[in-house]
Amino acid sequence: MAATTLVFGVLPQADALRLADTCLLWAHRLSEWCGHGPAIEEDIALTNTALDAIGQARALYQAVALARGDGSSEDTLAYFRDPDEFCNLSIAAVANGDYAQTVLRSLYLSAWFISVWEGFAHTNAIELHRFAAESAKAARMCFRHASDWAVRFGDGTGESRARMERALLLLEPFVLELLDAELTGSPAQSRSGSFRQRIDACFAQATLSPLSVGSSRGSSAAERRALLTEMQSLARLHPTARW
């Protein structure tokens, strides 16, 4: 496989996989809530985000497979790569924790994805343009949902505020990557500006202190390994099967 293969004609494969892997692992975490959410209405809302993220992962994997032209498919990419071949943002694989952590992760990731998808608004690659425009809509919906909850938690009960503050601490080590992750054709600097703006507006409304970014980087490699062991278990048991 050539490292220079371009996806959608413009996107380096590593970038496409980074986006796809992030979508897939995040969707996996969201789907773990299905049937276990704090209210049935919320189950349905989380599932909508998960469905959007899986849809995006599939589109990207398919585009990668097409660009490679080596017989790989969305499923070989998702089910038959080893954990250390995945290049997701670390925050996507972190275990769910409580609903405050889930909401905060959604807030961060949707704000990040908005900045990514909107960053492709001026690309000449038609397919990527269309895909990014659709994905941006979904990301904005998710951001609104997560941001509403962050505000309810921050400005809700004492317990919800304490849980939100704890979530902020737990996820802090993963923020730096959201700010400086490199993607070709989408400068980290302009993305991080849009990201910070959204998050700060939300935190202000939630009466929470502004986003604090530590210098340390957290790892979720162990959680990713466990996640993928579960996700890939059946497919790998029957490597030649079609489903």
Added chain:
Amino acid sequence: MSQVHDQNSGNDWPLFEVFVRSKQGLDHKHVGSLHAADDTHAISLARDVYTRRQEGVSIWVVPAASITASAPEQKSDNFDPMANKIYRHPTFYDIPDEIGHM
């Protein structure tokens, strides 16, 4: 409309009635109800719960408690007197054939 007479503990989300305009140019139609913390929440949930298959282009939510309904025991007093006002219907009038459609 839904009426809930149970004693709520205070932390149960109130009930909202949901109305969806399925297509530009049509009326909003009652599609069901859901529980939500407030109106913003209700709109966002209504979108997830009632338009998963692109059933709508616009949503209204109304707190169920804000709806005043006509009294069921007055149903016949309210509506029966309308039945004999047949002059309101176009078929009450004879139009000569020569005139055609009017």
Added chain:
Amino acid sequence: MITFASCFVRCEATVTSVPIDPLKATFWIWVEYRRQKPEPVLMQAETAHPADALRRPERNDPAFLAKIAAEQKIEPQDEMPDDYRKHLVRQISQHAHSEIVGMLPEGGWITRAPSLKRKEVLLAKVQDEGGHGLYLYAAAETLGVSRQSLLDALHSGRAKYSSIFNYATETWADIGMIGWLVDGAAIMNQVPLCRCSYGPYARAMIRICKEESFHQRQGFDIVRSLVEGTTEQKAMAQASFERWWWPTLMMFGPHDSDSVHTQASDWGIKRLSNDELRQRFVDVTVPQAAYLGLTIPDPALCWNAERGHYDFGPLDWDEFWRVVKGGGPCNEARLSARVTAFENGAWVREAAAEHARKRKFERAAKPAEKIAA
């Protein structure tokens, strides 16, 4: 009329026949039975229903029954017999609980679905079931009970849900079987409910049935890909079919001769009997299984040309009652999953309610600003 009436005669129950409309020579049979223990939810509904000011007709009120016989819908504010209301609260809430608990056996496989396409479809399917639960809770609430009280009844074990969800999903093939067989059986049960006499229930069922149409197909599609797959996949499908066949037939409930019947037919709530529905299901499913090359685990199964139906062997009613009474493989796991989700969600619901209160208070404090905006 005789055949119509005779299918409602139940043993172990007092049978009274009451003529209601001599002109049409309509008779109905009223089967009375005593419930073993009172159900608080239903008592709440009884004392708290919205039509307190209304005349509450007797259960056999001729005008009420005539309205139903004329296929007129009953709406929440209309007068209705208390027993009709109670029956509906019980049936609709059990149905709602089944949708919600029903998310669990399939939900456990979303993270392990063997392809991204299957994962996406299954997630959408399970999400739909959550939606169905919501539509149904909302329909029940029009009868004057809160969702909270219905959930309390579920969580405390007082309320029932469909026993089928107390079976384990051991393999991926089980996900196919649930869609194909369990959703198939549910649809068979639900389609007649679209015409039931209570307006909000009928409307919820119409919406649900529309959404269900892809559920059974996606299940069939899973099974089909398995029987067309590797030897292991085929074996997985056959083993799973054998596990689900009989429990699915039990979904239609006890034999007509053994079922406690609450005049749901006369009230236009139940339109076909348990055995009729079961027979229909067997008749449409046997050819599908044959197409898939699956062997039905019933040596007695054969076409009866005289009846124009398939004959099938006896169901294991001991197992049926054991699972109904809580002895199924997963009763405890299912209920505890629901209780845990609800308890863990308490602070979330509280926070949202508290935030809404604060906002309301703020808005009330600044009316002028709001007008200016």
